[in-house]
Amino acid sequence: MTDVKDLFKYPQDVNAYGFDWGQLSVTLGPRVNGAKQFSAAVVTVPPGQGHARHNHPGSEEIIYILKGEGEQMVEDEDGTPHTETVRAGCSIFIPDSRFHSTLNTGQTEMQIFVVYSPAGPEELLKELPDFHLIPTGR
Template sequence: MRRTSSKYVRHSDEGELLWLRPPTRSGHVFIKVDPTNTSSARMAMGTQQVEVGGRIPVHRHDSQDEILFVYAGQGTVIVGDERAQFKAGTTVFIPQGVWHGVENTSDEPLQVVWVVSPPGLEAMFRDIGTPPGEEAKSLTPEEFAAVAERHGMRVKSH
């Protein structure tokens, strides 16, 4: 679903919606800004909803810095060897190459804004996500890790 009324402004219902399924994720992403819909090849930005009890698995990006801004919910974030609780209003900076992950420990969906530079994360979401109205993709942990690796992301196995 790609709907934008402006090159520069993205309203709350505008962007590319993709549903995410287990094994490692559930919820959805909304890609708002990326090289396909702007004139910049320097960054990508979107939102992600992590369902109750869901998580973003521990992983690292080979060549991207990332910022997460939590605007609803609470949980636990792992960045490097640090583990911290967070709530709405928290900002997390993740340098390239640093292991990180998020767990939704609350009784409501977790809502985060993500920004990566350079772009690339959005391409991985397109490969693992499902547009509304299509049959959901179901990936094994190994399939997910292989897709992630093609996009410069390493998933930590537990």
């Protein structure tokens, strides 16, 4: 059974996943607090950085821009890329297996909250070549 204290998490409470383009801190999910239907993370992207086009087979994703601004690309059903300028307050739905990418075009750090349903894509990120673990508190 999950301790009630594990239901409350800040990004600094968990190890972060570091990448060449930024970092991701999984704050909710099966390995963090026993969530079964989804996982969630806070993503930090420095100015001028972004993650490459990718998809999450078998999972939908919600992206919510917490701060900063950038460009969000989502491919349509035919594979044609569609890019929108996004800023704090914008929600983006990424359908199952749809390719997408994010680029921070602003002058400040971009912070994003993401939710995967079902959980799992966050674990696959550990297999990327530029993955490195950033210990809690760093």
